[in-house]
Amino acid sequence: MKKTLELLEPIGEPVSQDMKEKLTHGSRQFRMSVHVTKVPPMNNLVLYSHWHEELELLFMVKGAAKFHVGQEKMVVQSGEVVFIQPNMLHSAIRLNQEEIIFCAVLVHFNFLSSLENDQIQQQYVFPLFLNNRRYPLLIKRELEEKLRLIPLLEEVRDLYQQEAHGYEMLIKARMFEVLCRLEKCAAEYPPTGLPGQSRGGNSSMLAKKTLAYVQQNYSKRITLSDMAQQVNMSPSYFCRFMKKQFDLSPMDFLNEYRISEAVSLLETTDKKIMEISGMTGFSNVNRFTEMFKKTYGCRPMDYRKRLRQNR
Template identity: 35%
Template sequence: MNKATLKEARIHGNARYPISIYPIVCPPDEPLLDLHWHDEMELLLVTAGQAVFRVDATDYEVAAGEAIFVASGDLHSGSVLGSEPCSFIAVVFHPELLGSGAIDLTLEHYIQPIVQKKRIAPVHLTHAVPHAAELLTLLETLIELNVQKPPVYELTTRGMLLLIMAKLYMLTEGPAPAQRQRSTDDYRIERLKSVLHYMHEHFSEPIKLSQLAGLVSMSEAYFCRFFKEITAKSPMEYLNQYRMQQAAILLRETDKKMMEVALDVGFNNLSYFIEVFKEHYGNTPAAYRRKGPVD
């Protein structure tokens, strides 16, 4: 199985300071966060509005002031909840930032068990739980620190991340009583990643359900149930959503004609392309292009 399936290609920070802060603002009629995964851990703090984040096969409704924790390798995506725009700030960091390059006691006892999922950290973090509330306060301070960049902010950031991980460790369950179930879930996610990778690589080509099911040696009926259980969409719904996202990029960033855009994202029927695009974005492709990029 190709471990690189659907892996995000973006480099977060750099080798000497592997952390990045991403502020995101999204209107309700556009995808908030595309389905992806990466080796880094991530904390997503909602700052305005509400969102639904899906981590592996579970949905979490997250309000302003709350956050989610995404472990290394977890599939995750998000959508705006409600009719108002949603804003969030993503803090993406590699576990290497927490250590000195050698496995010391703190890494061995507290960090590695979370990275390796021997202790299971909660995903949804709210102020209702004391350790989570303290973590959220630290997270807000860490974000501000990396925006302002005062003297020695890198060293302070590393210290604050260790404090955040300490709070997270206090919230973990372990040794995980459902380790066998977790292994089964991880295997299922890996199989799904291979299918998603194929979709992303071949979305401009005709793709049949039988092709996708064959990638993971499943019957079409079982594959549809398997796919929807994890993504909450049918395979074709997901494929069309991804195609429309690519079409939206082409409409914003190129002056290609509508038929060219349709063909580039796998549609040879312009009327059907317009119909599907309108279902996803609430506007025709032409109206979407006129509206211009979202500030």
């Protein structure tokens, strides 16, 4: 049986320099995977900013989180589904201290494609992976009650975990059924009607470039001008761009990333607080403590103590 329940915790460098996720989804012979993730109450970060080639259908099992998909922001609650198209930058943060559990089903183009370029591939599969097929980003409870996608996705999860003989064929059949049900609402979302795709392609590329720069340089001194220069923008225009893309100012975004790296060090090492402060780019330990308390509601040392007690 496959293990799919994952605690959201440090996994080294989860993304490459251009923020493409490094995690392999399935194998070359079976290009899909299922991940069930449980987010501890202490973690503010639910899903780190990343993108991948696979189509992703994510449904919330428990709790609620604020998702950022492309240029769209949405609150996702239990019983709702997020439809994330291939190569779309996405992330999520928690809304409250309630426990969060979500399940993500990721499917590569090769899993759904045919050797022959038949009608199914031309009319449905190609448009879907070329971002010419539009479905709602968020399938709310009212729409989910009509489409009934979650029971199908739960069946895919169970088949994936149990690996009974022939499960691969059943998973493929269920995924085609999911797409068939989505067709019922596709007409309401024409190709030009989804923000953050055709009109926001360049913005998405610049956002990925900004993320990559922060990931590679967060431990150094970084100014607003340094960040703006990476995407050839003036500082003032870059501030507006970051607010639109991430709902944060550039420096708040940088500090949040630094804090997330500091949390990884607190959880996985015995390094002193002052040392972690310096390693994550903060000018002094007081500033680090101030920013950490603003994000997690406690001092770094208190966070580490609480973590060890819970373990």
